Amino acid sequence: MSKQRCDHCHLEYDTSILLEDVHFNPPKFFCCKGCQGIYHLLQEEGLENFYEKMGETTLVPPKAHLEESVRFDLEGFVSKYVKQTPEGLSEISLIIEGIHCSACVWLNEKVISKQEGVVEVSINYSNHKAKIVWDSSLTKLSKIIEAIRSIGYNAYPYDPKGGEERANALRREYYSKLLVGVFATMNVMWIAIAQYAGYFTGMQENVKNILNFAGFVLATPTLFYTGSVYFKGAYYGLKNRYITMDFLVATGATLAYSFSIYAMFSKSAEVYFDSVTMIVTFVFAGKYLEVLSKKKAVDTLDAYGGVLPTEVLVIQGNEKALVRVESVGVGDVIEVKAGDKIVIDGLITQGEGSFDLSHLSGESEPVLLKKGDKLLSGALCLDSVIRYEASSTFSSSMLTRLVALLEDALSKKPHIEKFANQLSGYFSRTILFLALCTWTFWYFQSGSFETALIVAISVIVIACPCALSLATPVATLVGLGLAAKRGILFKEAGFLESMAKCDTLILDKTGTITKGKPDVVEMKTLKIVDFSLIYALANASNHPISQGVVRFIKEREELLHVKALEQIKSFEAKGLSAVYEGHVLLGGNAKMMQEAGIEIVLEEQFDALSHYFFAIDGELVAIFGLKDSLKEGAKESIDALRALGLEIIMLSGDHQRVSETIAKEVGITTFKAGLLPDEKASYIETLRQQTKKVVMAGDGINDTLALSQSEIAIAMGSGADVAVEVSDIILTNDSMKSLHDAFVISRMSLKVIKENLAFSLLYNVVTIPLAMSGHVIPLIAALSMSLSSLVVVGNSMRIKHVLKGL
Structure with missing residues (x-):
């Protein structure tokens, strides 16, 4: 018996006991799971040169189970792939290999959830990605991986680059199996034609025997090589007491194959080797196309994670050093050149350049950023060299958070998918x-064992739980991918379904309908004033009105002396007060001035919509008039939203005249002005008590309560972090058009899901009785089963084409 070296320990073993790993090209061979695990670990950690340094040295092979434990529990592995939740639990995303249908998903979720310490497990059928949350003090990750492998599946940590390699390896494996099936099918069809012709015209017995044997030769590799995936799935399903779709295919094909062998030797009946070959090949062809379709749909989502560099150039004094992104701290200065991707958020400190923000906003138009501008991770530097100061760590940067949101969205199932999975179970x-x-x-009706068996095989083969399993996840995946491409991030896949059912849209005014950056258009000073004082007080607030005053003074006054204010107090939705050298300063709206007993007299009509009043020691000193402009396409988008049948309401903290003017400009008839944050939340709560399903879009801290009360909360990407945290959907490009697109995508996705489920159920209701009545031969049953799955996948892909005009 020939021998071959293990690719890790370099010891020689008989080829019969070596493990072949097809994830590498060419394939690698290992003497045990331990060596295989270590080889994977070195590859994933970028330590391929280990084997060059090792040379021809041999290693002592470790115990397999011990090595598995060491691999997944290593500190380096944990720090790279395992995240910590706010509750102190561990969380990881794994790719589970070997999943063929919803029964596989159910089986893995069941086995993993039974492990001690596992708090949550959710597996997405479309991309085989599992999100697992566990208490590391009760169990180790290695134990969870061992549980997965004990039922015949394999698991690797999710990594966009590694996932691409595994997907390509799987595609190559499926392609080679499909080639064998297609080759056998093409040849077995000629044999079948000859047999049918001989049946009617007469054929010598010895010729018939040769043709039967030829059919046997072609059917055998097709069944056991091309169809091996079904036998494997059926075995592990039975081992865990669960009947899967793989079991149906394997049973139908094996019964036809076994009966044909009996018929070939006994010469008492006709053989069905052609049916065996075509059943396996047609069903496998459908599965191969599913793999291609799902991979294409996942590419858009994986593109987010795939753009993350692993190192950045950090300026350390007069030197430059490449530093791992995990090691960069707040305040570090990073240099980027043309073609570099931004991985950590920050503020530009030197230079200016054009940046591609398409991964964040979905817009392909480059944006010019200069000194002082905010730079978000995910941006691509198109020209020049710039330096910026990190304002966050890698783990808290925008793109890292978006990737995490997408992973969570893929791992959580809509209610309608859970229903479909229960049904297919x-x-x-x-x-x-x-x-x-x-x-x-049929056996008692016809008295023929052959007739009864062929009809029963047709029933088994024509039934398609696969189409039912695919109905929801593929459509959901396409919807999420299309939304992400347009700058719309759903935190959970289930929000697609929830949003599609909503009938009322609540819009905050500032920052949602308007740009949220009002500019000073008029100013009146009633006394000689030190603008440095106004600047200092206004700059203590993040409110858009205050920041508009700050920008105006900064541009108007060349010399501004920084004033150190004391006893700064904020008054919700009104303004600020402070003390400077014993003088009381007030800055805010008219309501704040009136409550302080300060008389407001506007001798001339201001053209502005908003006002900022500044007073010293109870005396009005200056008045600023500001105007906020509508976001580009706001009116058109609101008209389009109304055309979808939505009731649109605007809520604002501004006074009546400002709110009324903006509402008229965009065509909103129902609006509420002068609302405090808790009043906005109460208004939404009242609507929900009236059985309204409410979507709320906002961007500020003052919108947080209202967002938390709505059915679906949408945060504009430029909004406050707390608003983003409580939201269900994030519009990264801040566009009103994206709000309209989000509704269309969610409704179209739900519509396609319902169509898929309806088709799957109708298909089975119609075809199963036809097969039971003897009107469908196994060959046609296999073809129709495969086509039903492809119809579901094709209908899901239709979402992209229907929405091209958006």
Whole structure:
């Protein structure tokens, strides 16, 4: 027997006991799981040169299970792939290999959830990504991985680059199996034609025997090589007492194959090797196309994670050093050149350049950023060299958070998908029961074992739980991918379904309908005033009105002396007060002035919509008039939203005249002005008590309460962090058009999901009785089963084409 070296420890073993790993090209061979695990670990950690330094040295092979534990529990592995939740639990995203249907998902979720310390597990059928949350003090990750492998599946940490390699390896494996099936099918069809012709015109017995044997030769590799994926799935399903779709295919093909062998030797009946070959090939072809379709849909989402560099150039004094992104701290100065991708948020300190923000906003138009501008991770530097100061760590940067949101969205299922999975769970057992009843009926009806068996096989093969399983996840995946491409990030896949059912849209005014950056258009000073005082007080507030005054003074006054104010107090939705050298300063709106007993007299009509009043020691000193402009396309987007049948309401903290003017400009008839944050929340709560399903879009801290009360909360990407945290959907490009697109995508996705479910159920309701009545041969059953899955996938892809005009 020939020997070959293990690719890790370099010891020689008989080829019969070596493990072949097809994830590498060319394939690698290992003497045990331990060596295989270490080889994977070195590859993932970028330590491929270990084997160059090792040379021809041999290693002592470790115990397999011990090595597995060491691999997944290593500090480096944990720091790279395992995240900590706010509750102190551990969380990881894994790719589970070997999943073929919803039964596989159910089985893995069941086994993993039974492990001690596992708090949450959710597996997405479309991309086989599992999100697992566990208490590391009760169990280790290695134990969870061992549980997955004990039921015949394999698990690797999710990594966009590694995922691409594994997806390509799987595609190559499926492609080679499909080639074998197609080759055998093409040849077995010629044999079948000859057999059918001989059946009617007469054929010598020895010729018939040769053709039967030729059919056997072609059917055998097709069944056991191309169809091996079904036998493997059926074995592990039975091992765990679960009937899967793989079991149905394997059972139908094996029964036809076994009966054909009996018929070939006994010469008492016709053989069905052609049906065996075509059943396996047609069903496998459908599965291969599913793999291609799902991979294409996942590419858009994985593109977010794939753009993250691992190192950045940090300026340390007069030197430059490449530093791992995890090691960069707040305040470090980073240099980027043309073609570099930004991985950590910050503020530009030197230079200016054009940046591609398409990964964040979905807009392909470059944006010019200069000194003092905010730079977000995910941006691509298109020209020049700039330096910027990190304002966050890698883990808290925008793109890292967006990737985490997308991973969470993929791992959480909509309610309608959970229903479909429950339904498909009972489906396979029902089909086996119906097939048994069918065989019994036809056997006693016709007295022919052959007739009864062929009809029963048709029933098993034509049933398609796969289409039912694909109905929701593929459509959801396409919807999420399309939304992400347009700068719309759903935190959970289930929010697609929830948003599609909403009938009322609440819009905050400032920062949502308007740009949220009002500019000073008029100013009146009643006394000689030190603008440095106004600047200092206004700059203590992040309110858009105050910041508009800050920008105006900064541009108007060349010399501003920084004033150190004392006893700064904020008055919600009114303004600020402070003390400077014993003088009381007030800055805010008219309501604040009136409550302080300060008389407001506007001798001339201001053209502005908003006002900022500044007073010293109870005496009005200056008045600023500001105007906020509508966001580009706001009116058109609101008209389009109304055309969808939505009731649109605007809520604002500004006074009546400002709110009324903006509402008229965009065509909103229902609005509420002068509302405090808790009043906005109460208004939404009242609407929900009236059975309204409410979507709220806002961007500020003052919108947080209202967002938390709505069915679906949407945060504009430029909004406050707290608003983003409580939201369900984030519009990274701040566009009103994206708000309209989000509604269209969610409604279209839900519509396609319902169409898929309806088609899947109708297909089975129509075809199963046809097969039971003997009107469908196994060959047609296999073809129709495969086509039903492809119809579901194709209909899901239709979401992209329908929305091209948006």
